[in-house]
Amino acid sequence: MNSYIRQVYNVLYKIAIVLGLFTISRIFFLIFNYGTFAGNSFGDFLAIFIAGARFDFSAVIYINLLFIVLYLLPFKFGTNRYYLKVLNILFYTVNALALLLNFIDIEYFKFIGKRSTADLFSFVFMSDDVNNLLPQFLHDYWYIPLLWAVTVALGIFKMKRNPFLVETYPFKNWVSYIYATLILVITCGLLFAGARGLKLKPVRIITAAKYTESKNLPLLLNTPFCIIQTVSEQDIAERAYFKPEELESIYSPVQQLKPAKVRTDNVVIVILESFSREFIGSLMHSKGYTPNFDSIAKQGLIFENAFANGKRSIDALPAIFSSIPGLTDNPYISSQYSGNAMDALPSILSHNGYNTSFFHGGRNGTMGFDEYSRLAGIKSYYGMNEYKGPEAYDGRWGIFDVEFLNFYADQLSTFKQPFFSGIFTLSSHHPYKVPEKYESKFPKTESNLYRTIRYADFALGQFFQKASKMEWFKHTLFVLVADHTARDERNAEDISLDMFRIPIVFYHPGDTTLKGHSARIVQQTDIMPSILDYLGYSKPFVSFGKSIFSNDPSFAVYYLSGLYKFVKGDYLLTFDGEHSISLQSTKEKNAANIIQKNPEIAHTMEKELKAIIQQYYTRLKENRLVVR
DSSP states (O other): OHHHHHHHHHHHHHHHHHHHHHHHHHHHHHHHTHHHHTTOOHHHHHHHHHHHHHHHHHHHHHHHHHHHHHHHOOSGGGGOHHHHHHHHHHHHHHHHHHHHHHHHHHHHHHHHSSOOOTHHHHHHHHSSHHHHHHHHHHHHTTHHHHHHHHHHHHHHHHHHTOTTOOSOOOOOSHHHHHHHHHHHHHHHHHHHHHHHTSSSSOOOGGGGGGTSOGGGHHHHSOHHHHHHHHHTTSSOOOOOSSOHHHHHHHOOOEEOOOOSOOOOOEEEEEEETTOOGGGOHHHHTSOOSOHHHHHHHHHSEEEEEEEOSOSSHHHHHHHHHHOOOOOSSSOGGGSTTTTSOBOOHHHHHHTTTOEEEEEEOBOTTGGGHHHHHHHTTOOEEEOTTTOOSSOOBOSSSBBOHHHHHHHHHHHHTTSOSSEEEEEEOOTTSTTOOOOGGGTTTSOSSSOHHHHHHHHHHHHHHHHHHHHTTSTTGGGEEEEEEESSOOOOSSOOSOHHHHTTBOOEEEEOTTOTTSOEEEEEEEEGGGHHHHHHHHHTOOSOEEOSSOOTTSOSOOEEEEEETTEEEEEETTEEEEEOSSSEEEEEETTSTTOOOOTTTOHHHHHHHHHHHHHHHHHHHHHHHTTOBSOO
């Protein structure tokens, strides 16, 4: 039995080493993203690392519980040296892969602002984008696999120098087997109970909010834990804050507009890849990186407080075209609800005689855009396969913006009017590549991100210059909007707001009333009802946004790392699904939590946010995103 006890120590020693490696990966995560968390003191960081160890323990035990059982099985084959050798190889491999997820998020976090969840695999398997981009990722972030390999090698070295290592642990009689079985059950039971959290409710992603501010959650959590927690949550949870009749009185997404007039103008929505608010000179009162965008905005109506409803491109289309915000970890497009009926803008306009199309220069099938487009009522999809023009493949994503936007302008001129069309640019996306022929125009004196923002803006200017000479131009309502913010090269500290601030512009060459700057809070989901209102659509429809032309109080809602964010008036409310955890002023940078000083404001905002969440989840589950 002494040998068996040593084997128990041996297994626990291996687990302790893996936990240490998780801590090392968190240290690297902090080093490479320090600017995001720089406002914390040493004591804050210490508390975050201590609390993070709890979530590391959960992840490591969940990952290795089967291995622990296999290591400690009280049978003769469990002492076979070849059996243990194979088991060790599998143990090293599985834990190395789990650790790799942590290292990937060191850089991926800068793009999505959170730890990766199970939806990461939806992106991986939805198209061949990852396979095509992997060489570029390895080239740009070569230090990530290197750090991972060194960390894994250190762990294996320490495990092989295990002071409790045993070759065999023979049992002398049946009593030994009974004792060993009891030890196995007790050990696994205690470890599982500890991983679960030793409470009635198991430890969850949202549990992390008890230990630190929401902006620190990505540092406290680990990626394998977040993936494990969300793999089983593909079906959204029930939210029943209010009874049905009370819910409708607080908030309803069913809208029926009362427009002043009916129009049959064309509609063009230009979705600009990664155009953060911080790049826009007309919004930041600085030179900026987007002179062409600023020129268009000067002729139209630009919103100073505009927000994305998600942090990923895959969240943007449902928000913009269908007024469906991304309030779950799994994107709507790749969820089990993506086939639901919906009152999408293209579908509504198609039923009213509009020609409908969508253009994206990427590979056909990327992020499910083509499939979603068909579901949203778009008749014609133009991807890389449909592009006709000079050679302009960027070697990774698709067609460079200048050539594809030129192709887009030509295609619009072939459509019967009135038409609805959307285009999604792509060049201002990693790997941030500028075509060789424009290298001198956009010299390498600044980051590749800023260069490609300038290039995409140049492409936008070329498009409008060409389109302005076409007959359909003066009869067209243009909406310019970003899909989401870019990766944060400045490591802005005001993560709650800046991470979702984008530009939104409404521009019509023939309508002088759409001009100026507006301080109204707007979001991507407001685009659909606003366009319908502008065109004079008066039938009821489902939308989680508000028309910019209405007098209704405006708001913005978005979701990140298990927390709901609600912007209304001068405040930002953070809600974890059960309790409001902070209230901050939107007028201050890194504003303090004033929820204790303003409980009535927090209560009122929480009530409305709960109603929005309940309507969203209920209508998804019951397939009621359309007025029947």
